[in-house]
Structures are given as structure tokens and as C-alpha cells.
Amino acid sequence: MTRTADLRQHTDTRERILDAAESLFVDHGFEATSMRMITGRAGVNLASINYHFGSKDALIQNVFRRRLTWLNQERLHALDRFEAEAKGAPLKPHQIVEAFFGVSLCMAADTERGGHTFMRLLGRTYTEPTAFVRQFLAEEYAVVVPRFKQALLRSLPDVPPDEILWRFHFMLGAMSYAIAGTDALQLMAEYELEETDPEALSRRLMPFLLGGLRAPLAGHAGKAKEKGSRRAV
């Protein structure tokens, strides 16, 4: 149970399994990753997954929980700091984006301890959720999402709430691809791209996100199909 995250190689069997599973899930997906592959890479016995986690599904949940609760706390803390500075005034969009996506990119920048791998997994999972994973993610995000949503609503009072939600969703997509990164981009570029420097990625992604978030609304009838009062809670 020690939380001292040594670099690279964990000695604890539990952590070794989690590390191996995390990286294999990214490359092959949950169901295509067998327990033999996981225990093989972790250098532990096949039966140890069931001993430590009970089942493969429980292992999947632990892979997420291990990092996601911490990540969401950091996102909230970042938001807290900005709101403390603002003293009740609405935040600026770039602060909210910084709090959520900056922290995310920060975790994605950690290649040694697996943060990068995890963020790729998270982005991939968000659009391809198995039933029980979706349920699980919804619970993990239950605290974070409303906070950021409200901050955005206050920050952009002229933009319809639905529009803000969608744009946040688009930003998640852009970030997901950003972190998936060179592997997928290489498919497009004929020449070899530079290594993914975390800071460079942030300098690239952030302006894009803000540009999209603050883009002028489409011309006519953003609320064409009005349906009574449709306001986010």
C-alpha cells in the first residue's frame, strides 16, 4: 500500500500488474489483452491477478482508480486556486482551460511513471466505453464535471449552456488526439515528426482549445429547436 511511486520498475506485485495492464490496455484494448499477456509482461504468476484483484474487470477498474482520483483532485485544486484569486468574479476561459487541460497535459507529460500511458488510455476509453467502464467513469467524474461546467457557464454568459457542454466535449476530443500524439499523426505526415516534447505540445494545444472555445457562434438560430426552459442544473 505504499504510495512511494518509485521510478520505472515497481517491486510490488500489485503495482507491477497495474503497470503492465495499463500499457497493454492502451495498445490492444481491454478485451484483446489477456491475463497471460499482463502477467507475462509483469513477470508475475498468472494466478496473481485473481488473487490480488479478484477478476479481470476489477483489475480494469483499479487501473483507472489508481490515477484518476488523484488527477481529478488536482484538476479541482487548480480550479480552486484560480477561484480564490478571482474572489467571486467569474474566471477567464483560459484559466478554466488551464485548470482542466493543463493538469491533464501535465500528467500526460509524465512518461517515466506511466502518466502518459494512462492519459492515452483514458482518452481512448472515453469514446469506447464498455458498459461497466462507462458506469465507473461516470462516478469518478461526478464531482469534477459540475464544477467545471458551472465555471464555464459563468465565464461565458453569452454562450448557450448546451453549446458550452459540446465545446468542452470537442476540447476533450482534441486533447485525446493530442496525447495519442505522434503515433496517429505519423499516419498523416510524410516526414518524421519531432519527439513529443510535453511543453511544446501544451504550447500547441492550448491556443487551439481556447480558439475553439471562444469561437463566434454559428450565424442564425443557435437555439432553433427551443424546447421550453432548457437550462443546465
Add this chain to the structure above:
Amino acid sequence: MTRTADLRQHTDTRERILDAAESLFVDHGFEATSMRMITGRAGVNLASINYHFGSKDALIQNVFRRRLTWLNQERLHALDRFEAEAKGAPLKPHQIVEAFFGVSLCMAADTERGGHTFMRLLGRTYTEPTAFVRQFLAEEYAVVVPRFKQALLRSLPDVPPDEILWRFHFMLGAMSYAIAGTDALQLMAEYELEETDPEALSRRLMPFLLGGLRAPLAGHAGKAKEKGSRRAV
């Protein structure tokens, strides 16, 4: 071999298999989708997949090829039309975005004949490519990507080429999430979202993409790590 795409239910066994595989691949991924699931949904015999396609991998490729070649042709035609109008002048960013993403969204709007399903599959696959799928996608995009890349370079001469590639990549991510749509968004919204009206989606996504594409560059040193002449071919 008839290309008359009847609505809904195909009578041809081949097409029935392709339809079933397409939708199952979206929901469960390639490897988690068994041939029994596919033939079961298609209402055909288990052995027919191997008879008609030879293997499961070959089936996967056929699922993509069936729609992707057509889609890429449409994207090129749209670009051709704009360039014909422009008579040698550089296109405007919104035209290029319209040509690529407008056509994509148009296919994604087709829910009856499976275009929507396919576009979700394509977006999911782009960041989670099995080895042979990646190879295959690279071939399919070999013609389209350079054309659009060059159009963007001409359209935005002040933006470094690498930056343009990345922003195109980000746009793909935003579109992928946009099409994945309500399923994933619902995870975030506490209230029930409206149905995904295709036109509404386009009105939402397009301004976001353009805002991101044309966003001002990050302040200092966009090319901090210069490495000789790094120009796209």
C-alpha cells in the same frame, strides 16, 4: 456486387455481414467482436464469413474499404470544386475545413445506411490502430492527406507547417468526439441532451474547428527547437 444500397436491410449475405460487423466493431472493438456475434446479428451462417472474406482480418479491411474510398473521393471532389472556384488563389481556411469535415459530417449524418456508425468506427480506430489496420489506413489516406495539407499550407502561410499538421490532428480529434456524440457527452451532462440533429452538430462543430485552426500562435518560440530545415514535402 450490386452497389444499389437499399435502405436498412441488405439481402445480400456479404453486405449483411459487413453491416453487422461494422456496428459490432464500434461497440466492442475488433478483437472483442467474435465471428459468432457477427453472423448471429447478420442472420447468416458462421462459416459464411470465411467463405466470403477468407478471414476475420480480411473482413475488417473490407468494412473500411467499403465506405472509406468513397468518402475520400468525396472529400477530394469537394476540394476540387473550391479550388476550381478560386482559380489558383489560395483557399480560405473555412473552405478547406468545409471540404474535409463537412463531407465527413455529411456521412456521419446518414444514420439509415450506416454512415454514422462507420464514422464512429473510423474515429475510434484512428487512435487505436491494430498494426495491420494502421497500415491499411495509411494506404487509404495516402492520396487525400497531401492534398489537404498543401491546401492548408497555402491558406495559412504564416503558420509553421508542423503547427498546421497538429491542428489538423486536433480537428480530427474534436470531430471524432463530436460524432461519438451524445453517448459520451451524456456522461458529463446531468440532464438529457437533445437528439443529435446532424445540422445542429455541424453548426456546433464547424465554428469550433475554425476557431482552433485560426487561433493565434502561442507567444514565444513556436520553433524553439530548430533542427535544420524542417519543411514539409
Add this chain to the structure above:
DNA sequence: GTCTATATCATGATAGAC
């Protein structure tokens, strides 16, 4: 806690009758 051995089941693929 770790390991071997094994039970049970689903998978991709094929052979061969019709």
C-alpha cells in the same frame, strides 16, 4: 503470497455433406 495444474468455455478456422 506464490506457484502448478486443471476445469470450463469461447474463439477462429476448416472439412465435407448438401
Add this chain to the structure above:
DNA sequence: GTCTATCATGATATAGAC
């Protein structure tokens, strides 16, 4: 072209010795 029956393999999970 379609179907049944079947093979070989690999999956998750567990029982029980150490």
C-alpha cells in the same frame, strides 16, 4: 453458396500444494 460438425487453441477462473 449454405449448413453441420469439429479441431486446435487460448481465454478466465479456481483448487490445492507449498
